[in-house]
Amino acid sequence: MLHSPSSGGDPYDTxxxxxxxxxxxxxxxxxxxxSPYHYKIHKINYYLPKxxxxxxxxxxxxxxxxxxxxxxxxxxxRYISPSAFA
Numbered sequence: 001m002l003h004s005p006s007s008g009g010d011p012y013d014t015x016x017x018x019x020x021x022x023x024x025x026x027x028x029x030x031x032x033x034x035s036p037y038h039y040k041i042h043k044i045n046y047y048l049p050k051x052x053x054x055x056x057x058x059x060x061x062x063x064x065x066x067x068x069x070x071x072x073x074x075x076x077x078r079y080i081s082p083s084a085f086a
Contacts, residue, residue: 010036016048023067027080042079046070 013021013036020039024031032040039046043056051066053073063069074080 012036014049016051020046020048020067020070023071027074029074029080041070041074042077044070044073044077044079 010017017036024039024041029041034040037048039048045054045056046052047054051069053061053063053065053069055061055063055073063073071080
């Protein structure tokens with residue numbers, strides 16, 4: 001299911017999931033949620049709880065883990081504006 005901004009989450013979401021959803025919604029980034037742990041943003045797959053990032057079609061990359069690393073990946077991919085970061 002494609003989630004558009006402000007679609008919210010599940011009442012059983014973890015704190016990490018709520019933080020991710022709030023971040024994506026806050027930046028107007030649409031995403032798909034395949035499970036409570038797998039979120040897909042364009043070609044970026046994000047896995048909770050460790051924040052693992054996997055890019056479609058890329059075997060190896062060094063993007064790091066966690067929400068900050070996802071922010072960088074989204075900025076580099078221009079899925080959110082670089083000016084959106086403080």
